[in-house]
Amino acid sequence: MKKLLTILGATSLVVSAPISVVACKKKVDPNTDEEFDYQYLQKELKATVQGIFDSSLKSDFDDYFFVSFEKGGDNGVDYPFGKRNKEWIKNNKKNIENMESTQSQEMQNYIKDLIHWNKVESEIIKNVLSNVNYKPILVDGKTPLKDGYFIDSIKIEEKDEDGPLSVYIAIGASFYFLNSNHEIEVENLNLFKTSITILGKEIEAQDLNEVKNIYKDTLNSVENANSFEIKSDKGDLFSTAEAINQKTESNLVFQNLQNILNNVQWNEEPIDFNNDWKINTNTNNIINASISYPNNYVYWDPSAYNPEPEAVKTLQSALKGDKQAEKYFIEELSSNDSRWMKSRINDYIKNIKELETEFNDFSESLNSFNLEYMLSINSEFQASLKNSNFKLEPIKQRNYIALFRSTIDDISFKYNGFNYELPKEQIVIKQLPECENTKVLYKKFITDSYNFQKEFFGFNDKELQEDNADWKFYLNKPEEMKDIKPMTLMDYEDSFDLLLKANQKAADWLEPLGLTTRVNQSASDSNISFKKMTFNQEDEIYFCDNMSDKGRWLTLKTWFFSFEASRTGVYKTYFQIGWRDGHRIDMTGESKSNSGWWFK
DSSP: OTHHHHTTTTOOOOOOOOHHHHOSSOOOOTTSOOOOOHHHHHHHHHHHHHHHHHHHHHHHHGGGSEEETTTBSGGGOOOTTTTOOHHHHHHTHHHHHSTTSHHHHHHHHHHHTTOOHHHHHHHHIIIIITOGGGGGGSGGGOOTTTTOOEEEEEEEEESSTTSOEEEEEEEEOEEEEEOTTSOEEEEEOOOEEEEEEEESSHHHHHHHHHHHHHHHHHHTSHHHHTOOEEEOOOOOHHHHHHHHHOOOTTOHHHHHHHHHHHTOEETTEEOOBOSOOEEEEOSSSOEESOOOOOEEOOOOSOOSOOSOHHHHHHHHHHHTTOHHHHHHHHHHHHSTTOSSEEOOGGGTOTTHHHHHHHHOOSOSSSSHHHHHHHHHTOHHHHHHTTTOOOOOOTTTOOOOOEEEEEEEESOEEEETTEEEEOOOEEEEEEEEOSSSOHHHHHHHHHHHHHHHHHHHTTTTOHHHHTTOTTOOEEEOOOGGGTTSOTTOOEEHHHHHHHHHHTTHHHHGGGTTTTOEEEEESOSSSOOOBOSEEEEOTTOBEEEESSTTOEEEOOEEEEESSOGGGSTTGGGSOEEOSOOOTTOOEETTSSSOOOOOEEEO
16 A cells, blocks of 8 residues: 555656745745755756756757758758768767767767757746745755756767767756755756767658658647547556556557557658657656645534534534435535535636536536646646647546656667667647546545545444544554554554555555545645654554654545645645544653544
């Protein structure tokens, strides 16, 4: 079950959004020293800069993919290596690959002349330096690529004595940022890799560039650019990304791509593509169709402000086995007009209610209008669409729940007996639920989340609940914890995985939709988990960061989307029944009591 909790925990997450969204632990002013999730923000910044770096360099080099000494490359660009023809490069292969040699330095200078670094700097000013979100981790408020770029390697490959010669180039950059101690750290960006293939004849370069452009234009035609879909009900976006990458007959993306490639022609003949090309989906920047968390009015404990007292009464009846109450509770929370778990979407999409009335076929919490909004604030994703014909049109299809970006890698074609690689090109994939629409999907999310938490907290154990007047939450005790001494601090993630393992019936409810769950420190927006778990001599359970924690309460949250895949995941749609303000833990006292969570 660990995949539901910590999938790709190190993945970089990207989106441009208000600072209240960036600050995972607190809503803070970046001019103060209040606590940021610096690691999270650093990953976001690095992925944004990486996207700018890659897209700008691709734009610089694509016209040089196939060149001839006489006429240069595509779109009228000159031959890139001055007077150094194929023969000279071939004869100096070893020296060119030795990055310190005079010949290599000469080649590196030719390559540098092709790079428009001012475009990278301009994009960083526009999308990084002007973004207040990044201020806490920028060194002196300046570009994270203060050293510019470097050419990491040059490799020469000749296919045949009389065949084409390819110059393979890898370009890198150092990425500077501030850590949580305000210390300067530096990492390398992922290398940008490309190639320049030199043809012996002018007509060959012309032909190959024609094929390259036909391939690129075919993928990016209005019809094809908007044709890629994958059908899945899962909110686990990483598993969906993995499914996109699988070249299987059941994968609609693969089927569509294969059909497109089979019908691409040059000179009225099919282009002979290779069969071992790959689909590589970007897991650093996935957009999902949830904008914000709901306002939850299921208040367990007496409160001076409780606008919906019926909510917890209905929930408690449901947990006690009243099927009518359970049905009503799920229906109420699933409704677009729920009183007990109110959507906040109209704060972002002002006419969402009008759209619901007009179409009546989508959930307010999950829909294409939300997806369009999230796309509009995602600078990296938007930048990747600069020359794309992709366009999301919610009016035509209102139930998309995620957008993915994939590149077609390692694709080549045969020409005059040789295989020639093609540049990596991007496609955008829309995730459409398998069920009827997102109203149905959202209700299933509420149903499965409710059943998971009901089972996890022991409310299906009738004997245990007969005398449970205090509404204690009872958990199965893992075998691995039965010999552990009380008040031993254990790692949170390992411990929670064991709790799920000890209650497989509960965990099974997470699987169909790929739901994400964890014990949380906040009853509202945050997804911040605890660091430790322990229990006392009487088997009362505590989650904490250390033995000095005081005033914390426990809430079990279940999210539809795997929040690690989305920059604003901390504010995404979730379900909970476990927050009880009257149970605040004091780890500093002798009894360590009042969590409300117990082992059976």
